[in-house]
Amino acid sequence: MNVFITRIIPESGLRLLEDAGLKVKQWTEKRSMTRGELIDACQGADALLNAGQRLDEQFLEASKHLKVIALHSVGYDNIAIETATRLGIPVGNTPGVLSGATADTAFLLMMAAARNAFYMNRKITAGEWDFFEPTANLGKELSGCTLGVFGLGKIGVEMARRCAGAFGMKIIYHNRNRNEEAEHELGAKLVSFEELLKQSDVLTVHTALTAETEGKFDLEVFKQMKPGAIFINTARGAIHQETDLIYALENKLIWGAGLDVTNPEPMHADNPLLFMPNVAVLPHIGSATEGTRSAMARLAAENIIAVSKGERPPFLVNPEVYDSL
Numbered sequence: 001m002n003v004f005i006t007r008i009i010p011e012s013g014l015r016l017l018e019d020a021g022l023k024v025k026q027w028t029e030k031r032s033m034t035r036g037e038l039i040d041a042c043q044g045a046d047a048l049l050n051a052g053q054r055l056d057e058q059f060l061e062a063s064k065h066l067k068v069i070a071l072h073s074v075g076y077d078n079i080a081i082e083t084a085t086r087l088g089i090p091v092g093n094t095p096g097v098l099s100g101a102t103a104d105t106a107f108l109l110m111m112a113a114a115r116n117a118f119y120m121n122r123k124i125t126a127g128e129w130d131f132f133e134p135t136a137n138l139g140k141e142l143s144g145c146t147l148g149v150f151g152l153g154k155i156g157v158e159m160a161r162r163c164a165g166a167f168g169m170k171i172i173y174h175n176r177n178r179n180e181e182a183e184h185e186l187g188a189k190l191v192s193f194e195e196l197l198k199q200s201d202v203l204t205v206h207t208a209l210t211a212e213t214e215g216k217f218d219l220e221v222f223k224q225m226k227p228g229a230i231f232i233n234t235a236r237g238a239i240h241q242e243t244d245l246i247y248a249l250e251n252k253l254i255w256g257a258g259l260d261v262t263n264p265e266p267m268h269a270d271n272p273l274l275f276m277p278n279v280a281v282l283p284h285i286g287s288a289t290e291g292t293r294s295a296m297a298r299l300a301a302e303n304i305i306a307v308s309k310g311e312r313p314p315f316l317v318n319p320e321v322y323d324s325l
């Protein structure tokens with residue numbers, strides 16, 4: 001099988017593919033491919049390993065010969081999944097291996113927002129560390145606060161563990177289904193979305209981006225949160241409405257925010273969120289540790305190797321493609 005890879009990925013994944021006897025071609029330029037370039041590159045490929053490219057309906061229709069698409073991510077909002085399923089293309093992702101690293105990032109953003117950390121650092125580099133003032137530079141303490149988790153899945157649970165363990169935070173959550181294991185382990189309490197907004201001192205978003213969650217955190221929602229609340233999003237930028245978030249922060253409807261994801265990405269360097277004291281923004285580095293990225297590359301490779309052997313990808317997003325077989 002010929003495999004096309006849209007970015008340079010960790011060696012661990014490449015080695016697995018090559019050891020399995022697959023032929024690999026990689027896009028090595030430091031820019032995204034155009035749809036046309038991607039279609040052309042996939043003409044001679046049987047498998048696509050995708051990091052960072054949007055795989056829309058038009059691309060998929062032009063590439064329906066692909067036997068498998070392996071995403072180098074757990075999120076699959078970057079692919080027109082119904083089209084892939086209709087075309088019979090199995091799509092794999094990389095669940096689990098990135099949960100800890102992504103929760104670490106959410107925790108870091110929570111701390112950074114609570115203590116104005118990124119802003120304080122900018123003050124030093126701007127030469128504004130002048131004299132000590134007991135009433136200046138004050139942040140928030142998190143001990144004993146309530147963490148509200150929107151989407152208590154794999155990453156949400158890891159974030160809740162860190163917050164309960166480090167700060168004894170009380171955990172409440174809103175999820176499609178009950179997570180009894182987390183209730184047992186962390187004393188997490190399932191609440192309505194409205195209660196989540198009303199009670200959370202820190203509200204952290206960990207759902208996938210879907211039609212249901214897109215734009216969910218808008219002005220009406222921010223208005224229902226505590227004025228002292230910190231909003232954290234490490235899931236997808238399109239889950240919050242950016243202009244509404246800016247309004248909510250400027251008008252003190254909420255206290256602070258920590259974002260690893262924005263809409264669009266990359267965020268423009270003059271975005272007002274980058275200059276607010278209680279806001280911390282990172283450039284989508286949730287899973288960016290050496291160990292995690294290597295593990296993701298291995299899972300993506302395993303998804304392709306399985307198909308090359310006539311098996312199902314072990315981490316399959318759309319099992320329906322096998323229903324008709």
Ligand SMILES: NC(=O)C1=CN([C@@H]2O[C@H](COP(=O)(O)OP(=O)(O)OC[C@H]3O[C@@H](n4cnc5c(N)ncnc54)[C@H](O)[C@@H]3O)[C@@H](O)[C@H]2O)C=CC1
Nearest residue numbers: 075102151152153154155175176206207208234235286287
């Ligand atoms: N910043 C980053 O680098 C990363 C971001 N992510 C994002 O995090 C998301 C979550 O990843 P995991 O925890 O592995 O997924 P998961 O599937 O284990 O957890 C998601 C949870 O959200 C719940 N959920 C989904 N829609 C909901 C809704 N409308 N209302 C309430 N609950 C809902 C699900 O029932 C599930 O429990 C990914 O889809 C991805 O977008 C993932 C990895 C890294």
Ligand SMILES: O=C(O)C(=O)CO
Nearest residue numbers: 072073074075098287
């Ligand atoms: O896996 C994902 O969904 C990411 O956003 C990056 O790891």
